[in-house]
Amino acid sequence: MKFEYAFEGMKLKVLDETFAGKVLEFYSRNREEFDRYEVAKPDNFYTTEYIAATLKAEYAALLKGEFGRFFLFSDDLPGEILGSVSFFGVTSINHSCRIGYKIDKNYRQLGLGSLMVKPVSYTHLRAHETKA
Numbered sequence: 001m002k003f004e005y006a007f008e009g010m011k012l013k014v015l016d017e018t019f020a021g022k023v024l025e026f027y028s029r030n031r032e033e034f035d036r037y038e039v040a041k042p043d044n045f046y047t048t049e050y051i052a053a054t055l056k057a058e059y060a061a062l063l064k065g066e067f068g069r070f071f072l073f074s075d076d077l078p079g080e081i082l083g084s085v086s087f088f089g090v091t092s093i094n095h096s097c098r099i100g101y102k103i104d105k106n107y108r109q110l111g112l113g114s115l116m117v118k119p120v121s122y123t124h125l126r127a128h129e130t131k132a
Contacts, residue, residue, distance in 0.1 A: 020052035
């Protein structure tokens with residue numbers, strides 16, 4: 001299982017709770033856009049504590065092969081999250097999963113969604129295929 005993928009001047013990384021501040025910045029900066037397409041969030045969603053707890057739970061779920069979320073960084077802007085991609089419901093029977101992604105409002109229309117999905121989904125599906 002990989003926790004980081006490097007490709008085309010980009011990196012996808014699994015983040016733990018120590019990155020709660022950065023993730024909160026990403027979600028807060030894009031709140032208006034993201035909230036239009038997502039289910040209602042708890043009142044405390046936009047807090048460092050909530051994001052830290054979420055990252056910790058997501059990390060544990062990745063270790064179990066239940067869920068994965070990777071955050072996208074550019075080598076040119078290493079401290080700024082450009083997007084995220086998540087996957088769940090991985091099945092080895094038909095090599096499928098459900099995928100969702102978010103792109104920062106400042107980096108849309110650059111093909112980052114497609115770029116993020118390729119390395120993560122294929123590698124993760126292959127890893128689970130060998131365990132079945």
